Amino acid sequence: MADRPGGTLAAYRALLGAQARSQAAYRVSFVVDLVGNVGATVFDVVTVLALFGVTRELGGFTLRETLVMVGLTACAFATADLLVGNIERIPRYVRTGTLDAVLLRPLGALPQLLLMDLPLRKVSRALFGLAVWVVAVASAGVDWTPGRALLVVVAPLAGVVFFGSIFVAAATVSFFWVESGELANSLTYGGRDFTSYPVTVYGGWFRGLFAYGLGFAFVSYHPALALLGRADPLGLPAWTGWAAPGVALVAAAAAALAWRFGIRHYRSTGS
Template sequence: MADRPTTAAAYRALLGAQLRAQTQYRFSFALDTAASALITLLDVVSVLVLFRVTPALAGFSFTDSLLIAGLANAAFQLCDMCVGNIDTMREYIRTGRFDAVLLRPLRVLPQLVFGDFSPRRIGRAAQALVVLVVALSLADVTWTPARTVLVVIAPLSGAVIFGAVFVAGSTTAFWFVESGEFANAFTYGGRDFTIYPVGIYPGWFRAVFAYSLGFAFVAYFPGLALLGRPDPLGTPGFLPWCSPLVAVLAATAAALVWRVGVRHYRSTGS
């Protein structure tokens, strides 16, 4: 009797099935990937437009702001590539497909991630990383070993923070099936928030999104650390180096929320 497939092999099979299905028509897939990659340039264009009418943004020059936008965009696109499809959770619950996911002898969240993986998002992530490299070449960064490590860790930490928001936001579908717009306000709204220096936002809005939800640790604080400048808002000097810690805390909180949501689920009844 053949050995039972390992869990890792099962996840690879799910991922492989998605890749084969979506790359079956190669020209269409290449065109879709290229068009998808161009979307990442829109955030850069928005920064360019702003600097057509102002010489500085909350005390940050164009190159400094471009670095923040590059970090934010790279983090978001890496997250979107890996777990962005989790926002289809409400469709799984509405149609009853989530029941089938629960019946399989695999963990629920990885099934959703691998089972709906969209390879065209690879183009967006690649484009975002190119933009980040360009921004780093233009910004006035004095390279040290610590900053070299940070420029690698920061996009990954930011991706984890965004991923935590995606998972927690999608979990609300267990209670409110029509929760898409509410979740998008924090996921895609968080992306739009992070591409600019947080000083441009009013105090209460900044307190909620930048600090309470941790979005300042995606790009703003890592940007300050890379540029070697203090925060104009007067926050403590150690915060720009805390993105990995915030990412761990965010992922832990999202995992707890997800677990509560799955336990709350009672099927569609159909």
Template structure:
């Protein structure tokens, strides 16, 4: 509880600082809203031209798009410190100061900046989510709503883990790691569509190595109430988001190993 209180204080101070420049905040948030809106317009254009995507209707794919964008917006908002870790903390030696404080480095980096501008992507995702839910006439029972919440928790843990993993690799390579951008931002783009449309090798990688499908495709198939073309069982679909939480625990252990290899700047 004390850790949550400290993080809450970090977040409150970050929000106050950003809201001192409200015009800049509004412009950034609107920019996020419009940029994600362009992505959705591209998706609409695809379905307007071809009608469906291997049997998936536009409203169903829009549901995937909306949920994964809301998940990513939350994860990205609390991971700003990890996203900038290599250039801001390792190269300058600022990470030394974090290590001297009697608090977890992960807590301090998570509280580095609560990126309020991500509310633009979140708002756009929520609008699409409401539209898709109404179009699909989803019956929101307590069970279905609980599964969606469980999916969001697993998804946020998964994307936060990717940002932490990128920061961890900075202990060995302080330059920008485009490979991790492929997994984080590229994973966001891939998860906006049903995993069944991709090739077998791609699906296996994003299920058994990097569990992207477990926090997006499998549980959302269950929420939509459609039969999975890949043949997954209902039980697995319900349990799948747990792999996102497990992935975070594994990455935190890797992070702790990375700290042992941190040698500072020598300045």
């Protein structure tokens, strides 16, 4: 089927359709999962609100300013987790030999892995993240310009690409080290937590590594500064607030190279 014109796309549609039908077969369970999956993002927002219950500023930023970063992270991460997050299951696929079967099919390995277990229950989390982003921006008192109107759309998309790239790049470690789940989680979920707060609350080598070495500062912190019209307390130029799409593209290119390298050097478990 994949050799006929349009056959590859049809095969991917069939995989997605099969997942949708199987996950929605038990409707009550599916609805419960949809509702339950909102909890993680709700907790992230409540945590920030609790912090501001005992302080007026966090790293030099007010509650409304911080919520812009929280909303951007929530929207971007939840969407990336929906679309790409199940790649974190690759250690199990490697260990059980499922990846071997995937590689035998005349389809791209990465699209297959993403579609074969797409967690549709996480749609509610992505929608809630989007709602948090919209409310945060609407209440932040942004001085709107055409550029900022564009950034409010582009920044979450860039964040989705960036977090998706982190998911994929971290997963490739499993080709060489099957028990690498905790390392991957430190980059994916750790990165989500890092970007939920102003980078000014961190210091030393930790801020340098995560914020600029790995690029997490360009997910929410610098776009938020550009939207709010604030100068960077760390002294970086104003144009860094508009660098998120470029950083996301670099991250995507690096993840693609890492994935290709991992696939080429993968050796079957023999199971």
